[in-house]
Amino acid sequence: MSGYFSSSVGRKFFMALTGLFLVFFLLVHLIANLTLFFGADSFNATAEFMGTNPVIQVMQPLLALGFIAHIITGIILELKNNSSRPIKYTKNNVGANSTWMSRNMIITGLMIFAFLALHIINYFIPIKTTHVENHYELVVGLFKNPIYAGIYVLAFIFLGLHLMHGFQSSLTTTGIRQEKYQKCIKTLGTIYSLVVALGFISIAVWFHFA
Amino acid sequence: MNLTLKIWRQKSPKDKGQIVEYKVNDISEHMSFLEMLDVLNEDLVAKGEEPVAFDHDCREGICGMCSLHINGEAHGPDRLITTCQLHMRTFKDGDTIFIEPFRSKAFPIIKDLVVDRSALDRIQQAGGFISVNTSGNTQDANAIPIAKAAADESMDAATCIGCGACVASCKNASAMLFMSAKVSQYALLPQGRVEAADRVTNMIKQMDKEGFGNCTNTGACEVECPKGISLNNIARLNREYLKASI
Numbered sequence: 001m002s003g004y005f006s007s008s009v010g011r012k013f014f015m016a017l018t019g020l021f022l023v024f025f026l027l028v029h030l031i032a033n034l035t036l037f038f039g040a041d042s043f044n045a046t047a048e049f050m051g052t053n054p055v056i057q058v059m060q061p062l063l064a065l066g067f068i069a070h071i072i073t074g075i076i077l078e079l080k081n082n083s084s085r086p087i088k089y090t091k092n093n094v095g096a097n098s099t100w101m102s103r104n105m106i107i108t109g110l111m112i113f114a115f116l117a118l119h120i121i122n123y124f125i126p127i128k129t130t131h132v133e134n135h136y137e138l139v140v141g142l143f144k145n146p147i148y149a150g151i152y153v154l155a156f157i158f159l160g161l162h163l164m165h166g167f168q169s170s171l172t173t174t175g176i177r178q179e180k181y182q183k184c185i186k187t188l189g190t191i192y193s194l195v196v197a198l199g200f201i202s203i204a205v206w207f208h209f210a
Numbered sequence: 211m212n213l214t215l216k217i218w219r220q221k222s223p224k225d226k227g228q229i230v231e232y233k234v235n236d237i238s239e240h241m242s243f244l245e246m247l248d249v250l251n252e253d254l255v256a257k258g259e260e261p262v263a264f265d266h267d268c269r270e271g272i273c274g275m276c277s278l279h280i281n282g283e284a285h286g287p288d289r290l291i292t293t294c295q296l297h298m299r300t301f302k303d304g305d306t307i308f309i310e311p312f313r314s315k316a317f318p319i320i321k322d323l324v325v326d327r328s329a330l331d332r333i334q335q336a337g338g339f340i341s342v343n344t345s346g347n348t349q350d351a352n353a354i355p356i357a358k359a360a361a362d363e364s365m366d367a368a369t370c371i372g373c374g375a376c377v378a379s380c381k382n383a384s385a386m387l388f389m390s391a392k393v394s395q396y397a398l399l400p401q402g403r404v405e406a407a408d409r410v411t412n413m414i415k416q417m418d419k420e421g422f423g424n425c426t427n428t429g430a431c432e433v434e435c436p437k438g439i440s441l442n443n444i445a446r447l448n449r450e451y452l453k454a455s456i
């Protein structure tokens with residue numbers, strides 16, 4: 001098994017597993033955030049649950065590890081792939097054979113990472129280090145700031161683009177892909193990416209203007 | 211038609227190399243791309259210049275020798291063809307055409323447009339075969355029943371001609387489509403199952419040693435492959451390798 005994970009194919013499998021774990025996490029996170037629409041009481045209850053539920057407490061460090069592993073493996077992958085063609089083409093018509101999303105996973109990924117850092121500074125650290133009475137107020141207050149809301153929307157556009165390729169790519173990497181499922185996988189990937197990106201964006205836009 | 215060609219010229223593996231511009235005139239639309247280059251080389255020889263070195267052999271789409279990255283795509287803009295099957299009717303009078311070698315760390319340039327693709331042969335030699343002698347006591351071909359669907363898929367994978375267009379098109383210069391075709395053609399048949407685990411393990415080890423990049427499923431290979439080898443094979447390769455490792 002150690003030979004497996006040090007091979008190119010094994011490393012990609014690890015990338016896909018961490019990616020799929022993050023895909024699952026995003027769905028949970030989105031559902032939690034959507035309770036904002038039901039008002040302060042329900043969101044504060046959700047925040048309370050997230051802060052105290054033992055399963056969530058166990059998952060939090062795992063999630064951090066998952067993120068770090070995904071990012072480090074992604075950067076190693078990118079460096080290796082870049083060095084595999086030391087002299088580039090003078091003319092390369094990449095648009096003819098692949099999507100922008102599939103070619104720029106490192107860019108969309110690093111944008112998500114930049115947002116993640118901001119999110120941790122603005123929300124995660126305050127709620128862990130100080131006693132926040134009203135999570136709803138904290139979150140809605142952040143969305144009122146046009147710069148924060150703008151960055152938030154942009155970040156989730158990048159996330160949507162990352163997932164548009166990442167979702168279906170991970171099912172090829174893990175070997176789940178088969179001819180008969182492929183159409184379904186692609187549709188599911190598009191729906192998932194749109195729901196997640198537009199879900200988070202709609203929250204930011206709504207509370208910015210509300 | 212009259213064309214401007216921008217061709218990569220490089221005297222030797224060590225030479226730095228550069229794009230050089232040439233003009234060719236009175237090219238017939240019925241010519242193949244290689245015939246057009248023959249015309250250019252005749253011109254160059256007549257002028258006492260060094261002709262452009264490029265690979266070719268069968269000139270009918272079966273050997274996989276002709277390479278060339280033409281106007282930014284392996285084997286040019288047309289689909290499901292090799293460069294020898296690309297016709298000049300795909301271009302217009304007055305066009306400028308970029309002609310570059312297949313680029314990858316694993317494909318060192320020998321001269322001009324000729325690259326060394328023996329890395330693919332070494333992957334094949336690492337496991338892309340079945341260890342039985344066929345001479346003497348050959349078994350009847352129909353003695354082992356094989357489902358039609360599996361036989362068809364295996365044959366589809368076996369049409370890979372090892373041209374390296376997948377590597378040349380891939381942003382990561384990954385050889386995974388080639389690998390996956392070679393692994394799939396055996397993995398789908400009972401005769402190939404016996405050595406399946408060793409085959410995939412050894413071939414992947416060799417692929418990584420050759421310096422190819424890692425697959426990120428962009429699908430550029432599948433679009434540019436002259437034989438239409440599908441990404442489904444890459445998923446199968448990933449399954450085979452996982453199975454072999456646990």
Ligand code: HEM
Binds near residue numbers: 013070113165425427
């Ligand atoms: C919540 C956030 C994220 C999710 C849900 C996510 C999801 C995914 C998925 C599903 C894949 C496909 C894996 C595969 O096919 O093997 C992937 C690939 C990748 N991700 Fe992420 N990712 C996230 C964040 C990041 C971040 C922060 C980076 C920063 C470097 C990043 C960089 C990459 C790279 C470089 C790839 C490989 C490209 C490829 O395989 O096509 N990702 N991601």
Ligand code: SF4
Binds near residue numbers: 370391
């Ligand atoms: S998979 Fe297609 S592009 Fe790659 S070597 Fe085989 S025939 Fe050529």
Ligand code: FES
Binds near residue numbers: 270276294
């Ligand atoms: S010369 Fe044989 S495939 Fe083109």
